Every structure is written in C-alpha cells, then in structure tokens.
Amino acid sequence: NKETSSNFIKTIMEEDLRSGKRDAIVTRFPPEPNGYLHIGHAKSIFINFELADQFNGRTNLRFDDTNPLKEDQEFVDSIKEDVKWLGYDWEELHYASNYFEEMYLRAVLLIKKGLAYVEDLSIEEIREYRGTLTEPGKESPSRSRSVEENLDLFERMKNGEFGNGEKVLRAKIDMTSGNMNMRDPVLYRISHTTHHNTGDTWCIYPMYAFAHPLEDAIEGVTHSLCTTEFEEQRPLYNWVVENAEMDTQPQQIEFGRLNLTNTVMSKRKLKQLVEENVIDGWDDPRLPTISGLRRRGFTPESIRNFIRETGVSKGNGAVDKQMLDHFIREDLKLKAPRTMSVIRPLKVVITNYPEGESEMLGAEVNPENPEMGTRQIPFSREIYIEQEDFMEDPPKKYHRLYPGNEVRLKHAYFIKCEDFVKDENGNVVELHCTYDPETKSGSGFTGRKVKGTIHWVDANDSKPAQFRLYDSLILDAEDEEDVDDAQEKTFMDYINPNSLEVLDGFVESNMTGLKPNDKFQFFRHGYFNVDPKYTKGDDLVFNRIVSLKSSFKL
Ligand code: ATP
Ligand code: MG
Numbered sequence: 001n002k003e004t005s006s007n008f009i010k011t012i013m014e015e016d017l018r019s020g021k022r023d024a025i026v027t028r029f030p031p032e033p034n035g036y037l038h039i040g041h042a043k044s045i046f047i048n049f050e051l052a053d054q055f056n057g058r059t060n061l062r063f064d065d066t067n068p069l070k071e072d073q074e075f076v077d078s079i080k081e082d083v084k085w086l087g088y089d090w091e092e093l094h095y096a097s098n099y100f101e102e103m104y105l106r107a108v109l110l111i112k113k114g115l116a117y118v119e120d121l122s123i124e125e126i127r128e129y130r131g132t133l134t135e136p137g138k139e140s141p142s143r144s145r146s147v148e149e150n151l152d153l154f155e156r157m158k159n160g161e162f163g164n165g166e167k168v169l170r171a172k173i174d175m176t177s178g179n180m181n182m183r184d185p186v187l188y189r190i191s192h193t194t195h196h197n198t199g200d201t202w203c204i205y206p207m208y209a210f211a212h213p214l215e216d217a218i219e220g221v222t223h224s225l226c227t228t229e230f231e232e233q234r235p236l237y238n239w240v241v242e243n244a245e246m247d248t249q250p251q252q253i254e255f256g257r258l259n260l261t262n263t264v265m266s267k268r269k270l271k272q273l274v275e276e277n278v279i280d281g282w283d284d285p286r287l288p289t290i291s292g293l294r295r296r297g298f299t300p301e302s303i304r305n306f307i308r309e310t311g312v313s314k315g316n317g318a319v320d321k322q323m324l325d326h327f328i329r330e331d332l333k334l335k336a337p338r339t340m341s342v343i344r345p346l347k348v349v350i351t352n353y354p355e356g357e358s359e360m361l362g363a364e365v366n367p368e369n370p371e372m373g374t375r376q377i378p379f380s381r382e383i384y385i386e387q388e389d390f391m392e393d394p395p396k397k398y399h400r401l402y403p404g405n406e407v408r409l410k411h412a413y414f415i416k417c418e419d420f421v422k423d424e425n426g427n428v429v430e431l432h433c434t435y436d437p438e439t440k441s442g443s444g445f446t447g448r449k450v451k452g453t454i455h456w457v458d459a460n461d462s463k464p465a466q467f468r469l470y471d472s473l474i475l476d477a478e479d480e481e482d483v484d485d486a487q488e489k490t491f492m493d494y495i496n497p498n499s500l501e502v503l504d505g506f507v508e509s510n511m512t513g514l515k516p517n518d519k520f521q522f523f524r525h526g527y528f529n530v531d532p533k534y535t536k537g538d539d540l541v542f543n544r545i546v547s548l549k550s551s552f553k554l
C-alpha cells in the first residue's frame with residue numbers, strides 16, 4: 001500500500017514513537033452494526049489501517065454494539081466483507097458488548113469514588129436541568145445521594161428492578177462547565193431489550209460516551225481516531241479513562257468527515273431508502289455504500305486512491321462525486337478489455353454484402369495495453385448500430401450516418417447510407433447501406449477519408465444484454481432551492497426520478513464466460529460492470545460505472 005502523505009495525525013504518531021510516549025501504534029475501526037458501510041466509513045477505515053501500517057502497528061475491527069435496539073447480524077457480516085474487500089486485515093476482532101461486565105465494574109468504581117450517581121429525573125428533566133451554553137446547569141436532587149445508596153440502586157438497575165427510563169447513572173462532574181458534555185453526562189440507561197450478542201443478560205446499557213473510551217483503553221488503542229463532531233466530547237473521553245483508572249490512556253484525535261455531492265450518507269437515510277423500496281437494497285449501484293459501489297463496478301484501488309487524494313484534514317466539505325469517477329477511469333484504463341455494445345439498437349442491412357456469408361475481424365483488446373492481446377469480432381450482412389448514429393435530417397457538423405453519408409465502422413469497413421425504412425409511426429427502424437471491401441480496417445486503405453467512426457455489433461452473431469445507466473440519486477442543491485418551503489421538505493423530496501435507465505441491446509458474441517463484477521470499456525459508452533445480482537448465465541446485465549468523458553480535473 002502506498003503511503004498516506006504527511007498529515008497531522010501521522011505527525012502526532014511519529015512524535016509519540018520518537019519521544020517514547022508509545023512503543024507501538026494501535027488503532028481501531030469501530031462501526032456500529034446498524035447499517036452497511038458507506039464511502040465515509042471507507043475514509044475512517046483507510047486512515048486507521050494505513051496509518052497504523054506505516055508504523056508497523058496494529059488495527060482492530062471492533063463492533064461498537066452497545067445499543068441493543070438497532071443492531072443486526074446481517075450488518076456485522078456485511079461490514080466484515082466490506083473491510084476485507086477494501087483490502088484490509090484486522091489484527092483482532094472485538095465486540096464492545098463483550099466488555100459489558102468490565103464496563104459495569106468501572107461504573108461501580110466511579111460510584112465508589114463519588115464520581116457517579118443514580119438519577120431519578122426523567123431524560124426530559126435532565127435536559128432542562130442541564131442549562132444552556134449561556135446559562136449554568138442546575139444540580140439534581142439525586143446528586144447528593146450517598147455512595148451506599150448509589151451502589152444499591154445501580155445494582156438494582158442491573159437486576160431489572162426498574163423499567164425503561166426510570167433511572168439512569170450519571171457522572172458527577174460539573175453542572176456549570178462551559179462544555180455541555182461535562183454537565184453530569186449519562187453513563188448508563190435501562191433498556192429491557194434482548195441484545196444480539198448478550199441476549200437478556202443485561203438490561204442496562206452503557207452510553208457511547210462512556211463505553212467508547214473504555215473499549216479503546218481495554219484494547220490498548222493508542223490513537224482513537226474519530227470524526228470532528230466528537231471534538232467537544234474529548235474532555236469527557238479523557239475524564240472517563242482517567243477516573244475509571246484504565247491502565248492505558250488512548251488519545252482521541254478528530255478528522256473531517258467525508259461527504260459526497262448528490263447523494264445521501266447517513267445510515268438513517270440509507271435505511272429509509274431501503275425500507276421504503278425507493279432503491280434496490282443496500283447494494284443498489286446508485287448508493288455510496290461500499291456494497292453499492294462494488295456492484296456499480298468501483299474497485300478497492302479506485303476508492304483508496306480517491307480517499308488518499310481527499311486527504312486527512314479537519315475539514316468536512318462535500319467532495320465532488322466526479323473525483324471518485326476520475327479514479328475509477330484511471331484504474332480501469334489499462335485493465336478493462338475494450339469491446340463494443342449497442343444499447344439502443346437500429347438494424348442495418350449491408351445490401352452488397354453476400355447473403356449467408358460472414359467473416360471474423362481481428363481487433364486489439366486494449367489499444368493502450370497491447371499485452372491484453374486481440375479478439376475476433378464477427379461481421380455479416382446485418383448489424384446493429386446506435387439509433388443516435390443515424391439522422392434523417394442532420395444538423396451541420398453531424399458526421400455520423402445520414403442519407404448519402406459514409407462512416408467508418410470501428411474495426412470493420414466504411415459503410416454508406418443508401419436508404420432507410422420507417423414504421424407506421426414514422427420511426428426509422430432499418431437502414432440500407434453499402435460497404436466498400438477496399439476499406440477494411442488494418443488494410444492500410446488511404447483512398448479517401450471519413451469524419452465519423454461508429455460502433456456496431458453483428459445482428460446474427462451477438463449476445464443480448466441489458467444495460468443499466470445511472471444518474472445521481474439526489475438532485476442538485478440548485479434544484480432544491482427552487483422548491484417552495486424548502487424547510488418542510490426532506491431529502492425524499494429531492495430524489496431524482498430518472499436516476500436509473502434500463503435498456504436492452506447487444507454485445508459482441510465473444511463475451512463469454514463472464515463473471516460477476518467483470519469490467520469492460522464499451523466503445524463510446526463508458527466503463528461497465530457485470531451486475532452480480534441480476535446476471536444469470538446468459539442473461540447479461542451490465543451496470544454503467546462511468547461514462548468516458550469528464551470535464552473534471554484534479
Ligand atoms: P452515520 O452517521 O452514517 O450513521 P456513524 O458515524 O454513526 O455513521 P459508525 O458505525 O459509528 O457510523 O462509524 C464508524 C466509524 O466511521 C466512526 O469512527 C465514524 O466516525 C466513522 N465515519 C462515519 N461516517 C464517516 C464519514 N462520513 N467520514 C469519515 N468517517 C466516518
Ligand atoms: Mg456512530
């Protein structure tokens with residue numbers, strides 16, 4: 001793996017090793033198994049694994065499964081698959097729920113030290129008592145409970161004597177702190193819910209702000225990398241590690257979230273799209289989920305290169321999706337076989353080509369990478385071209401087929417349009433052309449020039465295929481502003497109704513033995529991926545990854 005360029009986290013790690021503060025770098029990727037991973041998570045994965053790797057350190061995969069309500073085995077499995085697919089191997093696999101006993105004991109320790117108390121106020125009351133940024137909070141009557149009473153009540157919470165929400169455990173810190181997170185935050189709450197790992201053993205569950213620093217410390221994580229929204233929680237993170245008397249002191253460091261334009265990233269929104277069947281599951285090729293990007297045809301290399309390019313800063317700006325597209329084009333340029341496909345077919349009869357005959361034409365698999373060899377393309381009297389490559393009344397500068405015009409068929413011959421056939425609705429359904437055998441591709445013919453080169457497939461010897469073309473799932477922000485009462489709209493109102501177009505056409509007959517996620521460059525159409533879900537045997541379904549052209553510049 002190529003090194004991440006110098007960045008502020010790397011600098012801290014280097015310094016910690018040099019000064020002897022740390023003798024090894026240990027990081028972790030800590031997803032909550034409540035959804036599929038998206039490209040934002042890929043940034044976190046990249047940073048945690050690549051940085052540790054540069055110092056010969058270790059990275060754990062830890063499921064942060066302390067909330068019993070939203071978690072599921074399906075998500076655990078998909079997360080493991082996605083991390084591996086991105087190219088990373090974790091050192092140890094952990095479940096935060098395996099630390100429940102230890103966390104409980106640490107909470108008891110805080111109570112014994114007079115640093116935590118059982119609260120009778122409801123969550124709403126706790127919020128009211130907490131005050132605001134400009135007003136100090138008020139101390140709750142529960143705050144003055146004795147250690148003995150707190151120990152007794154906490155144990156009874158654990159034993160299931162109280163209902164959901166009846167009591168919580170709070171840290172006793174400072175109700176006047178300028179940092180709201182330090183105003184006696186909740187450490188434990190009651191939830192009579194079966195947990196996917198611990199079953200009904202527990203009915204009290206630790207809050208993220210208490211659990212996360214303990215998890216990191218238990219595993220000996222040295223640098224706990226998270227996104228900037230946790231910056232304000234850092235003092236609490238340190239308070240927990242110190243006062244719970246953990247043996248090791250991880251350092252929390254925040255970096256900027258990665259966001260993409262014209263899509264949704266939050267798990268809540270992704271989940272809503274899946275549950276309301278707006279899309280085709282978590283791996284819909286329009287989604288920025290890792291499984292969606294994989295099904296669309298993005299490669300691990302392209303995603304890693306994209307993330308490396310976006311860098312490890314504190315900024316949270318949205319990155320243009322076109323930058324990701326740039327990296328897949330770069331990755332596939334030399335790897336993907338080139339071939340021809342016709343996605344909106346128009347039949348062409350080559351009237352002077354002998355009936356019943358055919359021939360094989362040789363072509364390079366990838367002119368930019370000659371090592372990929374050659375392929376054979378059948379050619380005969382009937383072919384398909386794109387509908388858009390013929391116009392009855394062309395505008396100026398249209399160099400494709402029109403009555404009387406001659407074009408080059410890629411890898412084949414010049415053909416000239418002599419006539420066309422319309423159906424009863426006035427649509428052109430067939431062209432009659434002639435070809436010139438002298439102009440065969442590769443023959444060195446220089447007699448005359450044509451301005452247009454078009455692609456084609458043989459009509460008698462080709463394979464039917466479905467092509468799925470995608471556009472942004474979410475419309476532009478500009479469109480968003482045009483809508484009245486924008487405040488009352490949700491992201492669901494900005495779903496692009498034309499984000500998927502499904503077309504039936506043909507590919508070269510030499511496309512045999514295709515495997516899910518094989519990738520090709522179809523001449524003029526762009527890069528395509530064999531859809532792993534809908535391709536079955538000879539029923540070929542291709543997802544367009546990206547078109548060929550872009551105005552994007554790095
Ligand atoms: P979401 O907000 O999409 O639900 P999350 O942050 O709740 O995501 P977690 O499963 O807790 O999801 O995330 C695991 C790790 O990935 C965390 O360390 C989190 O900070 C990081 N992460 C999540 N989203 C992004 C993002 N957009 N950019 C960078 N890192 C992210
Ligand atoms: Mg989270």
Ligand code: MG
Pocket residue numbers: 267
């Ligand atoms: Mg979240």
